[in-house]
Amino acid sequence: MTTATVTGKPEEPVVATKNYLTEEGTTLRSWLLTRDHKRIAILYTLSLTVFFFVGGAAATLIRLNLVTPAGIFTPDIYNRLFTLHGIVMVWFFLIPSIPNTMGNFLIPLMIGAKDLAFPRLNLLSWYLYMGAGFLALFAILIGGVDTGWTFYTPFSSLYSNGYVVLALAAVFAVGFSSILTGLNFIVTTHRLRAPGMTWYRLPVFVWSNYATSVIMVLATPVLAITLLLVAVERLLRVGIFDPALGGDPLLFQHLFWFYSHPAVYIMILPGFGVISEIVPCFARKPLFGYKFVVWSSIAISVIGFFVWAHHMFVAGISLYAGLVFSLLSYVIAVPSAIKVFNWTATLHKGWISFDAPMLYALGFIGLFTIGGLTGLFVANLAFDVHVTDTYFVVAHFHYIMVGGMVSAYFGGLHYWWPKVTGRLYPEWWARIAALLIFFGFNLTFFPQFILGYLGMERRYYAYPPEFQAWNIFSSAGASVLAVGYVLPFFYLGWSLFRGKRAGSNPWAATGLEWKTPSPPPTHNFDRTPTVTRPPYQYRPEPEPQDV
Amino acid sequence: MSDATPHPQPVPRPEPQYATMDQQAEAASFGMWVFLATEVLFFGGMLLAYAWLRASHPDGVAEAGRHTKVVIGSVNTLVLLTSSLTMAWAVHAAEHGRRTALTRLLAVTALLGLLFLGLKGYEYHGEWAEHLVPGLNFQENGPHARTIELFYFLYFLLTGIHGIHVTIGIVLIAVMAVRARRGAFSAGYFTPVEVTGLYWHFVDIVWIFLYPLIYLAGRSGP
Amino acid sequence: MMGLPRTCLITWAALVALLAATLGLAYVPMPGPLNIVLALGISVAKALLVLALFMKLFRAPALTRAAAAAGLFWLAVLFALSATDYLTRKVEPAGDLPAPTGREYQSGGR
Numbered sequence: 001m002t003t004a005t006v007t008g009k010p011e012e013p014v015v016a017t018k019n020y021l022t023e024e025g026t027t028l029r030s031w032l033l034t035r036d037h038k039r040i041a042i043l044y045t046l047s048l049t050v051f052f053f054v055g056g057a058a059a060t061l062i063r064l065n066l067v068t069p070a071g072i073f074t075p076d077i078y079n080r081l082f083t084l085h086g087i088v089m090v091w092f093f094l095i096p097s098i099p100n101t102m103g104n105f106l107i108p109l110m111i112g113a114k115d116l117a118f119p120r121l122n123l124l125s126w127y128l129y130m131g132a133g134f135l136a137l138f139a140i141l142i143g144g145v146d147t148g149w150t151f152y153t154p155f156s157s158l159y160s161n162g163y164v165v166l167a168l169a170a171v172f173a174v175g176f177s178s179i180l181t182g183l184n185f186i187v188t189t190h191r192l193r194a195p196g197m198t199w200y201r202l203p204v205f206v207w208s209n210y211a212t213s214v215i216m217v218l219a220t221p222v223l224a225i226t227l228l229l230v231a232v233e234r235l236l237r238v239g240i241f242d243p244a245l246g247g248d249p250l251l252f253q254h255l256f257w258f259y260s261h262p263a264v265y266i267m268i269l270p271g272f273g274v275i276s277e278i279v280p281c282f283a284r285k286p287l288f289g290y291k292f293v294v295w296s297s298i299a300i301s302v303i304g305f306f307v308w309a310h311h312m313f314v315a316g317i318s319l320y321a322g323l324v325f326s327l328l329s330y331v332i333a334v335p336s337a338i339k340v341f342n343w344t345a346t347l348h349k350g351w352i353s354f355d356a357p358m359l360y361a362l363g364f365i366g367l368f369t370i371g372g373l374t375g376l377f378v379a380n381l382a383f384d385v386h387v388t389d390t391y392f393v394v395a396h397f398h399y400i401m402v403g404g405m406v407s408a409y410f411g412g413l414h415y416w417w418p419k420v421t422g423r424l425y426p427e428w429w430a431r432i433a434a435l436l437i438f439f440g441f442n443l444t445f446f447p448q449f450i451l452g453y454l455g456m457e458r459r460y461y462a463y464p465p466e467f468q469a470w471n472i473f474s475s476a477g478a479s480v481l482a483v484g485y486v487l488p489f490f491y492l493g494w495s496l497f498r499g500k501r502a503g504s505n506p507w508a509a510t511g512l513e514w515k516t517p518s519p520p521p522t523h524n525f526d527r528t529p530t531v532t533r534p535p536y537q538y539r540p541e542p543e544p545q546d547v
Numbered sequence: 548m549s550d551a552t553p554h555p556q557p558v559p560r561p562e563p564q565y566a567t568m569d570q571q572a573e574a575a576s577f578g579m580w581v582f583l584a585t586e587v588l589f590f591g592g593m594l595l596a597y598a599w600l601r602a603s604h605p606d607g608v609a610e611a612g613r614h615t616k617v618v619i620g621s622v623n624t625l626v627l628l629t630s631s632l633t634m635a636w637a638v639h640a641a642e643h644g645r646r647t648a649l650t651r652l653l654a655v656t657a658l659l660g661l662l663f664l665g666l667k668g669y670e671y672h673g674e675w676a677e678h679l680v681p682g683l684n685f686q687e688n689g690p691h692a693r694t695i696e697l698f699y700f701l702y703f704l705l706t707g708i709h710g711i712h713v714t715i716g717i718v719l720i721a722v723m724a725v726r727a728r729r730g731a732f733s734a735g736y737f738t739p740v741e742v743t744g745l746y747w748h749f750v751d752i753v754w755i756f757l758y759p760l761i762y763l764a765g766r767s768g769p
Numbered sequence: 770m771m772g773l774p775r776t777c778l779i780t781w782a783a784l785v786a787l788l789a790a791t792l793g794l795a796y797v798p799m800p801g802p803l804n805i806v807l808a809l810g811i812s813v814a815k816a817l818l819v820l821a822l823f824m825k826l827f828r829a830p831a832l833t834r835a836a837a838a839a840g841l842f843w844l845a846v847l848f849a850l851s852a853t854d855y856l857t858r859k860v861e862p863a864g865d866l867p868a869p870t871g872r873e874y875q876s877g878g879r
Contacts (some may be wrong), residue, residue: 114563118574118578163879165879179585183578192565218584222847225589235682236700240596243694246603246694247606250854253641258592258851316858321854321858324850326855591847619794625788628781632778632780637824638774641771752816752819755815756812757811759805763804767804
């Protein structure tokens, strides 16, 4: 693997004594007040990991409860568990996952910049995230919330007896964290590209994060104001969503999904970016149809705003609106499919090696395809009536968000781990974890498609006994999945101290981030690089020497 | 840096991630525009709620609109429009490096902002006295009572959130005024003033739309 | 007088004139929604004046104009696609059912 490395540059002396991990000092203070995008990315990664395990613990309890038809927990506790799982996983893991960790770390490196455009805003964004996170955990500890992550009115605004206002405040605050990150990425991508780094020379990862940022900046404020309206309504007992006053609860759903459907693309688009980096590298081929991949990301970020009411087909919207949104929802499948075809075509006749990042990437392509295709099922008005609020929908969006996004997250984590830490992880353990995650995931969620189709409703703590067999499969799969998720925690932690030194470019990958030592110095590059070639120049030509 | 000159024209060095001050200025101004796009959508949610209320209960909204204090609202519009003028003027003064003028114009802008808030507070006081505050002391009878309550619910949220924006703007402008007085800006460097100005004009634009929606609803009716 | 640029003064005068116009027109009875349409039309004109001349959008780089346009475009999407529902939805009036409002359920500040 490491034969075709950077020519003209000695590889090994870069055991980098002078790198971002040590250069600013190693005190806690130097970390908490840092403005370095790489350090902030590390702060994010650590905090996200905590929330991932909090959300995962809730998921474990949910699957435990569903082993028996009668359930283990009281309905009230069960409601709080799935709400906790939803809120934590959506806003404290999935939305910030790839952008705030890898995006933060890599975007300046990939475009040849010294930092993001607004380093202080970047740090503020992390503090907002942490403040919001503590608020959410506090709300959970003192009693929890039972509304579901969707906060549907008038239940959330008038009837729920959970700590709804606290949870709303937490999500409100984390929303601004996400807006600041998006704003930072947009300005950085426009204004800080190195000389010669034209738009069509940007790695797809940067494009994807750019498209994601557009959604963050334009959709999140609508969520913020909507949640504010709910909180005020709950505190004052009067508001625009209360049907008894002549208000409209569906207005809440329109506003909520105006954010929350595009938010699905916030969660998946950065994943597309990661896969577009990994697949060419481990197939040793340029990315097939670069411009199509790029523009399909942009198309998704725009069209993603046109489809929100497909969450409301049975909620009482007009049939005409249902028709419009159903058609638009089919349209968004086109750019997603383009990406899958492009990755497949990149693999075609490639020189494929099955290293851990590639295993995650291949898993992603398969699982995302299943998730995407079942998305077409639920975009269909008639079929959606049958499966609304069943486990079919649960399985569908977990295939996208867990099968897709979390696989991409782990794939990216492994792919850039040597860059971030300067160490290599143990390859075989990583492959085992990747396979466990893939099989565990399918065993968990495929039965849920069947359960949903058979009519098992989501969000109930109990179910009719005839569904038990499938539920046991699902819970068994969840335990395999849990092992798969815990495993990297150990071997990656081990590699921090005992892993082999990685060198600047262990995968012989293209891209500016591999031209700088691992771990990179605080200001990323000694000299601002000049770019002369398009990205992904694998195999056909020797490594570009444009630094 | 350039301590040699008797009247230093401070042109700070760019932050490490920028090559030039121009690049930094462009990034700051573009960043503010992106933020303003966010703000458009932030107010947009409430405006959609307003549109829905007005479309589904036109008579109630018309009656509620006639309860609002159109004189204060109109004077306040004039105040904000004028403050936008002084702000634009201040940026112009900054461009030409006129420090005293810049300081004074920023101060006037901030004072106009305070005047706006004062009038708004007086208006709120009147509404409290008339029992028009939903959830706290709302009392209204008649066929449209509930629509009037929802109208005032949105009224207080829209004007309240706008008021928070005005307050933030006043603080920013005051900071700029102090910095200008201390000579932080010059014809070569005044990006913070310019960016603050963008924010202030945006707050003005929001009010330009709130004014007819709140104060002019139902005026042509009985 | 401290070098007040003429464009700024003219812009301000136009804004004040438009304010007077919208206030006056609001009291003239007009058919249908013409009142609000006119009022919003005048607001758009005022906003364009502020954007173009005070915020110097006309002289700004294309990128800045794109950012401004994006905010408005997505706002339009929010309104237009919501309208597909609201303009075609048939609401059955609930009549005089004694529906409980929020006041009957206290949240205790949570």
